[in-house]
Amino acid sequence: MKLSAQLFHNTFFRIIVCWSAAMLIRLVWVTGRWRTVGAETPAAYWDKNQPFILAFWHGRLMMMPYCWRREKGMSMLISQHRDGELIARTISHFGLGSVRGSSAKPGKQDKGGGGALRAMVKQLSRNEYVGITPDGPRGPRQRVGDGVLSVARLSGAPVIPVSFGATRRIHARSWDRFLIALPFSRGVFVWGKPHYVPRDADADTLEKARLLLEEDLNRITAEADARCGHSYPEHEAG
Numbered sequence: 001m002k003l004s005a006q007l008f009h010n011t012f013f014r015i016i017v018c019w020s021a022a023m024l025i026r027l028v029w030v031t032g033r034w035r036t037v038g039a040e041t042p043a044a045y046w047d048k049n050q051p052f053i054l055a056f057w058h059g060r061l062m063m064m065p066y067c068w069r070r071e072k073g074m075s076m077l078i079s080q081h082r083d084g085e086l087i088a089r090t091i092s093h094f095g096l097g098s099v100r101g102s103s104a105k106p107g108k109q110d111k112g113g114g115g116a117l118r119a120m121v122k123q124l125s126r127n128e129y130v131g132i133t134p135d136g137p138r139g140p141r142q143r144v145g146d147g148v149l150s151v152a153r154l155s156g157a158p159v160i161p162v163s164f165g166a167t168r169r170i171h172a173r174s175w176d177r178f179l180i181a182l183p184f185s186r187g188v189f190v191w192g193k194p195h196y197v198p199r200d201a202d203a204d205t206l207e208k209a210r211l212l213l214e215e216d217l218n219r220i221t222a223e224a225d226a227r228c229g230h231s232y233p234e235h236e237a238g
Helices: 003-009 009-029 039-045 082-093 113-125 144-156 202-226
Strands: 034-039 053-055 073-076 097-098 129-132 159-166 169-171 178-181 187-192
Touching: 009 082, 034 202, 039 082, 039 159, 053 144, 073 082, 082 097, 097 113, 113 129, 113 144, 129 144, 144 159, 144 202, 159 178, 159 202, 187 202
Parallel strands: 034 187, 053 129, 053 159, 073 097, 073 129
Antiparallel strands: 159 187, 169 178
16 A cells, blocks of 8 residues: 555656556547447537537546547546546646546535636636536536536536447446446447526526436436447446
């Protein structure tokens, strides 16, 4: 345990880990056959340079750099936890930026979340794109938190969910059952519909919006898995 902690604090070790993770993602992409369902939804916003909030489950993060149009910059909300640093370094290999913080739950310590959410709203006001894992950084798994709704309400930008599935895969033994796609897979990205949150939304409206987004994310994840020959039981457990 002491040795692993020492390794993590070694800058060179972290660089190698993140470079290796990026190389694995690229290997899975170039050796696989990938297609996209619902690509017209984000394309309509990209083509008009209209900002939106990308949303996907934490456990479906691995291949997300390849759902994105490369010439469009995007910054992900990444936690300040040490795992977040590894994620931020890894996605930087694909030209994606990061906003460090977390979506603090009511009654919990902010941990930079307030400043991070304000930064994302500011980016959206400049017609830039942002991304959030609504169940991150620590769950509950596949349950939409308040952070993404706050950004949508304050910015007026829609939330557009996306998910991916792969035929050859394993799940990590982590809280989010992180899906690791394997080389030589057939894979698919599935986009959902835009979700808007009114600026004057009250508590009931916010809860309805939360449930609709959660339902859509589970629906498209189930569809992605079904198209790859897998069932999608993950949403049944919290």
